[in-house]
Amino acid sequence: MSVKAYRLEALEIVRNIKEGNLSITDVIEEFLERIERVEKKINAFITLRSKDELLQEAKIKDRLLKEGKARGLLFGLPIAIKDNISTRNLRTTCGSKILYNYIPPYDATVVKLLKEEGAIILGKTNMDEFAMGSSTETSFFGPTRNPWDLERVPGGSSGGSAAALASGEAPLALGSDTGGSVRAPASFTATVGLKPTYGLVSRYGLIAYANSLEQIGPMGRTVRDVALLLNVISKHDPYDGTSLKVKRPDYLESISKLYNLHRKVKIAVVKEMFEEGVSREVVAIVGSVVNKLVDEGFIVDEISIPIIKYALPTYYIIAMSEASSNLARYDGVRYGFRANVYGDWNEVFSETRGNGFGKEVKRRIIMGTFALSAGYFDQYYLKALKVRTLIIREFKKAFEKYSILISPTMPTPPFKLGEKIADPLAMYMSDIETVTANIVGIPAISIPAGFTKGKLPVGIQLMANYLKEDLLLTMAAFIEELTGLRNLIAEV
């Protein structure tokens, strides 16, 4: 083969393995080489599995292949997993000191499904501590760099997964999206990231940040690769009480089936999402994609959803409140980091949490605790829930008329490391386009829209109604073809 395996899309690797054109050992070796070459610059992984272990697994799988016992949609395919998704016997840190030594005794449901389909886990990717951030700079294990410009952030919080894809360290990855954590890094790295409908993918084993908002999301360099991964992880799970009991289509098949129907799809661009705080360059690039759709004969209306301006504060109040509760369990008693003090439990807990959590995590715990406190609960948390209900109502109304809503994914192109880290509000503003899908619980995807003059990636976000991932992926695949921006790997 003349083309390097690490440059292939995931579907191609799987096909070539199945057809015997590529051995799994070769594939793994190639990715290991690539990782060795670029990882020092990127820092996409917190934990990589050892070379021996990976080659051993590849060898076993090659033998199964030879014996005709190869089973699974991802047989032999390497995959990177965000470090807040539990992996049995493989360290899972959440990018935090407080879990720097935590080795889960169980697999998250999605990990179990990946293994059942024959995927090979390469390692665990870097992230903002407890997924709290939009730049992957708050990680205890140092920031990840954007493969397109090493001076810049890859977005976050699933920045490690996105950077691994964009630098060719992995063909497919899992991220998680609480307020845009899959889509933001997809936008900043010219990759594809999907946040599914709340309840479509099991959260069992996903270390909670804000449990009423988040979903595990598939990430790849093409829409079809993302659909392939969604096929694997989208399944009802009895271990997750919020897992939806609905029939899930074959998303790859949906893309081919719906492809010719797409021109009947009614599209709207959301006016407010192109206004306040969105850079002109981003508006122009996303706008040019919209124009291409119009040229293709789509009806694209502009609509206004004024309540969107409350989405960001609503999101942060809910997310921080839930975070203050979800992160209460890290006390050093059962697992993870424990402060080296001896006193009563109160002292041990306080020292452990004081030293184990980073600045941004502590900020959110404190603000969330405040929002849930007696006397403030009605004013903040309950009010945020009410606004959430109103936002949901407005989006349901919009989806009565339109099937796809379009906006930029990020208000700006990738920013520089250190540019926003000292200014939390500026950082929170980067989530302005993405949080709405989490508040409402609808699926949203980010795909490449283009590059700035400075050669920085810009993403476009598509949103669809509940459980309309099939349509969302179809439209995304169509736009991907229109722009020709697919399977992009940065020369690091």
Next chain:
Amino acid sequence: MEKSDVKIGLEVHVQLTALKTKLFCSCPSDYRGKPPNTHVCPVCLGLPGALPVVNKKAIDYAIMVALALNSKINEKIIFFRKHYFYPDLPKNFQITQYDKAGGAPIALGGFLKINVNGKEKIIRIRRINIEEDPGKLVYPTGSIITSPYTLVDYNRSGIALLEIVTEPDMTSPAEARAFLNKLRSILEHLGVCNCELEGSMRADANISVAGGSRVEIKNIGSPKDVEKALAYEIVRQKQAISKGVTVKSETRHWDDLRKVTVPLRVKEEEQDYRYFPEADIPPIVVTRDYIEKIRKSMPELPDVRAKRFVKEYGLTEYEAQVLVMSKWLADFFEEALKYYSGKPRKLANILINDFLRWIHEKELEPNSIKAKPQHIAELLKLLDEKVISIKILKNILPEIIVQGKSPRKIILERNLVRISDRETIKKIVLEVFMEHKKSVHDALVNEKAVHYLIGQVMRKTKGKADPELTHEIVLEMLEKVRKGELKI
């Protein structure tokens, strides 16, 4: 004591011990006596990423209890998180329910009828919650003060608990005990809790005495101790009030060994539990149809059973109530009836007056009682057939209760068969007359002396002599003495 000047409310925690698994995971729920931290999993250890999934059976059981307590079941059951840091609480929040901020516990309102000294009284229920039990702190030396470190056992973590809260409708410790006993019987009849298991039924009691303030006594282990703790507290508070000392509103702890309440050291600031909805558990919708289905599947409850006992077996209201106060006793009674063809009331009386009294005196728990229903039936039959006297019956009852021996066997082994042979008794009476000559002469003029003589016969035969026949023969032979036919 003036009745109206004491107000008592209870908060009862009941483990749903009939469940095979915990409330939010599939760990086995029979944690007692198991090696520490062996009945645990990611969920009940609160490991990162683990999620709770509600045990549907627990909801069914809670609905049953709510129905039995005449409570109104919410159409939508919602779980909340209650936050506080403590090492036995693996998530540092407890999944429970809340009746404010949009919360909806299993049920609200309701009442329970109790009987104290033959008087019926209604105790109102405020609400019924379902929640998870925390783990347990273990002090290696047995004492919190002397232990150099503390261990935690999470086997109990996640066990399903019902919290039943009453209005402050009880006015005496006896009423509080009666409430708990009645509740216990209901739980046992429903088959949801084996209340005999240690720690399966725990209560917090709120008490206020006129002129004092509300005091909470935490974590009392049994209905009997609730009565004792409340009685102690009433005396303590009344004494304080009479001396002009103010009774502080505080939380106290029942010291089981010293039988006193002691103040709990708590922080001055008020706890803020930051209750908010548990988003990992979607609201559970309970339809009217579902509730009716459960109602129909419910077993007979104590009050209905007591009524049936009156109607079917001719018991008095009181007798029936005493029997159904414990499911075990009521079952024992009905089982024994299968082996007994005499009057059911006779059996009920033996059970209440002899059997139960002895068990209470010795403070035995049902599980230490070996007697089988057929043993008691057989014992009564032996009495009816005049094989044994009532005195023998009472004598051997404890042996049957503790050892579970067949009464017939005991009687044969120990030669306790009633003596009803005229000649044998005559011989013994003669012996007694010879030994108590003075009494014989007294007996000729004094009825009391006659009974003394009969008593001596009974003593000599260890109670085996047929009392009626003995009486008859003693009189006969006294007549002979009077007539000079018999020289004493």
